[in-house]
Amino acid sequence: MDLKEYFSLVFNDYTLRTITLGTAILGAVTGMLGSFAVLRKQSLLGDAISHAALPGIAIAFLITGTKDTNILLLGALVSGLIGTFWIRGIVKKTHLKSDTALGLILSLFFGFGMLLLTFIQKQPNANQAGLDKYLFGQAATLVESDVWLMAIVTGLCVLVLLLFWKEFKILLFDADYTKTLGFNTKTIDILITSFIVLAIVLGLQTVGVVLMSAMLLAPAAAARQWTNSLAKMVFLAAIFGAFSGVFGTAISASQNNLSTGPVIVLVAAVFVVFSFIFSPSRGLLFKQIRFIKNRRDLELNKTLAFMHQIAETHEDISHPHTIKILNNFQGYTKGTLKKLVDKGFVQLQGNMWSLTKLGYTTAANLYNQQTDSNE
Amino acid sequence: MNSAQIEIQLIASLVAVACAIPGTFLVLRKMAMISDAISHSILPGIVVGFFITHDLNSPLLIVLAALTGIITVVLVEYIQKTGLVKEDTAIGLVFPALFSIGVIMIAKNANDVHLDVDAVLLGELAFAPFDRLIIAGTDVGPKALWIIGMILIITLTLLIAFFKELKVSTFDKGLATSLGFSPAIIHYGLMSVSSVTTVGAFDAVGAILVVALMIAPAAAAYLLTKNLKKMLVLSVVFGIFSAVFGYWVAHWLDASIAGSITTVLGLLFLAVYLFAPNKGIIAVLYREKQQQAEVSLITFLLHLKNHSEVEERHVNHLREHINWQKVRAKKVLDLAQKNNMIHIENDVVSLTEKGETFTSKAIDYIITNEDAQIEDMKDDFFLFRG
Structure with a gap:
């Protein structure tokens, strides 16, 4: 199947349409939220959260015994949030720096997740096969309900962004000033972080634990080069993310043996390199x-x-x-x-x-x- | 315990020691995430090396992979220098891209390559003893043991030879430069050692465990001591302990050894994080509470000193005046009374002599901010012990 064939199939073929829509929506939502992560200098938080989500998936499976995507993602969400708040606890209450905290949570949670996964594999339960698809993601397993879930979360995310735009923006650029103005910075902070965790968890099924952080960063880093306005940056990052998703899916579908996640990441990386070089005001x-x-x-x-x-x-x-x-x-x-x-x-x-x-x-x-x- | 089990524990312990040494410096230099980046981005190096040699244990693989690790560091630094994005973003951009290239290279050649991404990421320690190194027909032990042993010896030699330089450049870059040590050489030296260690360890224990073994023991040790040598020793001890203990947990659960070593490391860190004498969460929270009480006490005493009128000093009035809740007001009142700072007559509070002098001293301290004023108060008060 070559690219031309792919684009004619997108509108007719159910699987291909679902996957393309899914990756596009995912790219858009991670791009939007990634802008905040990049500007808040929390770029690697995404990496830590996505790894920290793994034990949640395993525990959710151990408790319920089903492979229902929504339940597994709920587990991932909970453990991702625990990881995030532990990172904040370490940075706030001890003299360990944020990089150490991130690396700690990332590797420890992931190792624990692996322990659970290998433990599950030894269980006499035929249902367990395929849990490891969350490691590298498999866009091919997306079904329509997953895409609907992504669309709903994206809609919710856009709504919250619009509602709290002013708060997010001011917290981003001057946290102390925000506090003196009487905003509850803690709540705003938790809100935006939770949405970042949510977006990451949604992407696990498609691009996997390991590469999820790039989905968050790359579109935002590319968008940052073209504008100095937050609104434009968020918008551009969403577009870059969506296009990375579509092109990545197209390329991987047109070749044999090419998993979607890495290709999407590489397409996003091309966007970044292009922006680094050719952006009119900041480009090299x-x-x-x-x-x-x-x-x-x-x-x-x-x-x-x-x-x-x-x-x-x-x-x-x-x-x-x-x-x-x-x-x-x-x-x-x-x-x-x-x-x-x-x-x-x-x-x-x-x-x-x-x-x-x-x-x-x-x-x-x-x-x-x-x-x-x-x- | 059979010989394979002993060998596995030995390999795991050596890996733990080899990781703990560079890990300590990475944590101190705030570069912990670089180890994560290196552990992922060595994948394309390994794949290319494997295509050339078709042998997962060839030394060329280690060289190429270590080279990719250093390329990662250089790329991150180059991107950071352009000023287009911050350092953490640069790290986050470089390693997934390199990792993706590796995954795609494996996927495109999946038919003739016996290389699995899972194996690279997770390793399989249980199989390490079966891959023997045979010299002139005699079996001298598992290959992994020799590889990691060599790396450990090199690391230890470098550590002892350049301990002073490492120490100075870690804590004071400016001083190191002025003394004539090049921080750049030490930086890249440390990066090279980290890369080589990561590569040498990955096929025994996997990329993620390497990161855990580098960061977690060092972080736990850092919460317990401020002395570099003690920190190194402690992180080595933590590393070995979790390697051995983790192995037995895995044995008991019949699960991944790498995963269970990481889990033990996690529990160890959690315990230190909670219970470390000075830096642990419980100690920190206790201290914060203590300080809060002392600040309240001083506010209260100052208030008493400022007001001689009876109605200002009435117990009930104090509650609404300083805006404290009932419990807190009572606590502060009790604390002051226990310290003989105040006495209460008919619900009217007044300062005792001791309280008078204490408060004047506190005022002096607040006004002049000189430490000499409070030397003798330090015994009574936690707050001033700095």
Whole structure:
């Protein structure tokens, strides 16, 4: 199946449509909430939470004995929340730093989850097969009810974001100020963190424990490069996330043996790399171009200033000088001279140059910022 | 105990020691999450090495995987330097991408590769004794034991040789630079050791357990001591204890050894987290409560000193004036009375002589903020012991 075939199938084939919709919605919701995680410098929280969710899945299965997705996800949610609040407890009450707390909870919960999973595997219960799909996720197991659940959670999340937009925004940028204004920062904080946990738990089935954190971060990190406005960033991150989901599903469906989760993550990574390089204001490419342009301008100005120094010693400012005397000067090249001529600052007569009136005044005011020679 | 069991415990203990040493420094340098990133991103290195050698135990695999680990660190630092995103975001972006590449490489070549992502992530310690190292026809023990033993010896040599440098650069980068040690060399040295340890340990115990063994013993030790040497020793002890104990739990439950060692580590950390003498949660909460009571007491005494009028000092009035609840007001009143700071006559509270001097001293301290003022008060009061 190639890509073209895939896109014609998306609208007809039930499985493919479900998976595509599911990954798109998932990408959108994780992108939105990921923006907050990235801006709050809690990027790795997602990684810790997704790992911490594993024992919850195992315990939920041990208690109920069923593989009903909703019950397992409920277990994951509970254990993810416990992990999150333990992390906060460690950071707040001890001198251990947040990175240690994250790494601790991540590895300890995950190890405990693995213990339970291997324990379950040894149980004489035929129902247990397939629990380990939560490790790496299997988008193919998505059914319509899962997509509905995702859609409902996404809707709820959008609603809460709209309702508490002002609170979230102010807490994000100035937590102390928020407190002095009388907002209950703890509640807002718990609200946003809980939604992040919820989004992560939803994604476990699709991309799995290990790669979930990238779903949260990558769209947000990409979106951050294009805008300085929170609203635009959240919106862009949702779009990037949704597109990563769709493209990832398309690519993995068009090839054999390609699990969806890693492909989605790689597509999201491509978005990030593209944004890092090509974003107009922050991107590396344009930064480099601006850097080169500034250096050229500086060289041009240096040459002009040097000419001005020479011209100053003569009564007649447009007294011609040989080009040779410029040769020992650093900023001088044929190119800069030609540019100066083009700008009308300098006149050339054979081997001689002279400053024009315009060039002289520009050079004299070069450091006063009164000219617009930088344009 | 048969010989395989002893060998498993020996391998697990050696891995625990080899992880605890770099782990201690990672925790102190606030780079704990780097170990998580390395443990995931070595996957493509292992896969490429496996494609070349078709042998999971080849030394080339370790070299390539360690190289990928270092590439991860360099990439994270490069992204961070561009200033486009923060460090934690950089970590969170790099390792899932590298891990995905590894998973996809395995998936695309699944037919001719006996390499399982689960095995990389989780390892299987139980099989380690069956992979023997045979030199000149004689069996000299499990391969994993030799690999991790070598890594441990290298780590220990480096630790002893560069202990001073490591210590200085961990606690004071500026001082280290001015003394002529390059923090960059030590940084990359530590990163290389961490990478090599992760790689050497992963196929015995899996990537996640490596992270747990690096961070958890060090974090628990950090809650118990502030001395670097003691911290190293403690984390090694914690590591070995959970390795051995974890093995027997796994034996009893018939479950994954790596998972059960991690669980034991988790319980150990939980116990330390709750009960550590000074830094544990219970100690911290108790201290906070104590301090709260003392602050209330001082507020109360200051109030008494400021008001000589009888109605201001009436027990019932105090309750509404300082806005305390009944229980709390009574507690503070009792505390003050027990310390002979006040006496109560007809429900009117007044300061005793001791209370007078104490309060004046407290005021002096609050105004001047000089420690000398409170030297002799420190015995009575927790709060001032800083």
